[in-house]
Amino acid sequence: MRKKISAGVEGSGTHAQATKILKESGYVGGVDLRNLPGSEAVKALQLGEIDGAFIVDGYEAPNVQTLLNDPMMHLVTFKRAEAYAKLIPYLHILEVPQGAFSLPRNFPSMDMKLLATTTNILIDDRMHPAIQFLFLEAARSINGKGSFFAERGEFPSFKDSIMTESPVAVHYEKNNYPLLAAYFPFWIAELISRLIFILLPFCVLAYPILQALPGFRAKRMQNKINRLYGELKRFEQELLLNFNPEQRNEYLKKLDLLEYQALNVKVSKRLSGDYYALRTSIDYVRNCLNRGQHPYQFDEGVDPDL
Missing domain, CATH: 1.20.1270 (Substrate Binding Domain Of Dnak; Chain:A; Domain 2)
Structure with a gap:
């Protein structure tokens, strides 16, 4: 009997990553894929209607926290995480130590390896450099804080991007935003x-x-x-x-x-x-x-x- 797995809604990032991983693993056709949104996939898992689900979301996301806090749910490690990261360059390995999600439950009960993707900001090459700086400032404000898996200031950054890097972004990564922006309005600082x-x-x-x-x-x-x-x-x-x-x-x-x-x-x-x-x-x-x-x-x- 084929396993029923939710791979996300067609056209979504979750669906693209899930099908890519299943294809590299040779499981395409060997599983019964369901195209459920994240919240519906969580409910289906809890009700036993499906056997597994791919979730591409942040650690603090409600869907992820719901599953992690449910003692009936089990987290599956990617034993061949290094191989997946080699074959799919934009995938990164996340190390989860034993008990990191819940020390009282000792969850997970062993060291685990998860896979994560990065979110890329793509722009038109004709975009004004000042607007690019504002995009990067917004990205730093939203994603630059420390989290369970990311160090403070780790993002935004270049990570195995297959696209051409913007000269403005390269300058921003090396020199950060001009200090003058802290004392003058944006247009004067620029x-x-x-x-x-x-x-x-x-x-x-x-x-x-x-x-x-x-x-x-x-x-x-x-x-x-x-x-x-x-x-x-x-x-x-x-x-x-x-x-x-x-x-x-x-x-x-x-x-x-x-x-x-x-x-x-x-x-x-x-x-x-x-x-x-x-x-x-x-x-x-x-x-x-x-x-x-x-x-x-x-x-x-x-x-x-x-």
């Missing part, structure tokens, strides 16, 4: 969190650039001053080697142009000494041109080192 996430890397990259910027500007100013010094030096060498008294006015105009270029150089206070030294040098060459007939030539027979 805005500040995202601004920090965007601006912090920018500041890390921009800081050395900003530090180097004054030095870069100073180097450009110094290069301009040095270039004008170089032009002045070449001009003075030309006067020394090829001075022509008839071109004195052209020489002075060239000096005026150099001085005009120097006046248009914008320098910082740190380089003001070099700037005014350049203008003083230009003025010195102008004075040399204006003193005497041949200021850049020596008389023959006169030692220039004297």
